[in-house]
Amino acid sequence: MSNYRPQYAYSTPPLGWEDEQFHYSFDGTNTPLLTTANALAAGALSNNIILPMDSEQTNGRGVVFFARAIKIRLGTLHSTLNFQLRTPHGDLMQLVPVPIALYASRIDGKSIAGQYFIPFEGEIESPAGSNWTLYLYNPTLGSVNPPAVTLVGVKRRMCGVRRAA
Numbered sequence: 772m773s774n775y776r777p778q779y780a781y782s783t784p785p786l787g788w789e790d791e792q793f794h795y796s797f798d799g800t801n802t803p804l805l806t807t808a809n810a811l812a813a814g815a816l817s818n819n820i821i822l823p824m825d826s827e828q829t830n831g832r833g834v835v836f837f838a839r840a841i842k843i844r845l846g847t848l849h850s851t852l853n854f855q856l857r858t859p860h861g862d863l864m865q866l867v868p869v870p871i872a873l874y875a876s877r878i879d880g881k882s883i884a885g886q887y888f889i890p891f892e893g894e895i896e897s898p899a900g901s902n903w904t905l906y907l908y909n910p911t912l913g914s915v916n917p918p919a920v921t922l923v924g925v926k927r928r929m930c931g932v933r934r935a936a
Contacts, residue, residue: 783927790925793836797822797905798844798919805917811852811909818906822920824859826900832929833899839924840888843874845916852915853908859901868908871918888923897922 783790799806804820811817827834841856853868874889897903903922909915 787930788927789930790837790927792924793926794921794923795822795824795836796919796921799917805919807916810914810916811907812914813909813912816906816908817917820905820907820917822903822905822922824897824899824901824903827926828899834926834928835899836897836922836926837894837924838891838897838903838922839894840890840922841874842888842921842923843871844919844921845871851909851911852918853910854918855906855908857904857906858895859897859903860895868906894924 797805799808802820802822803809804817809817824836838858843854845852852871854865854871855868856864858864905920907917
């Protein structure tokens with residue numbers, strides 16, 4: 772994830788806090804609904820694909836993930852698959868499903884459209900143990916494979932406390 776740079780200059784709160792660069796990746800290896808075996812049929816809608824944050828704790832406090840960008844990868848050159856994303860707070864990032872091709876890069880890393888990382892206007896707080904929710908819609912006449920999704924940002928924890936290896 773070394774080619775991600777935040778859109779804004781974010782600062783870590785003073786007095787005992789530190790930020791660690793982190794990303795959550797969701798694909799067919801850890802999210803069953805994103806496997807190629809679960810390709811979306813023509814006109815199908817896939818609701819409630821849960822993208823969970825871990826429930827890491829330090830000193831009795833949940834470690835908060837601040838999402839700052841999203842990366843969506845496809846296994847094909849172009850896809851007409853549409854998506855919607857809901858934050859852990861219940862807010863929809865898009866009012867209607869939008870084409871993934873506006874956000875995506877191919878699985879081999881070549882850009883399809885836009886950038887590799889799409890920055891969020893401001894970081895989105897994701898409490899420990901919370902979930903993002905992905906919705907997919909296939910407006911075409913054929914089946915379409917689901918994408919891989921990566922949320923990029925930082926984990927904020929108390930200084931000197933690292934997660935166990």
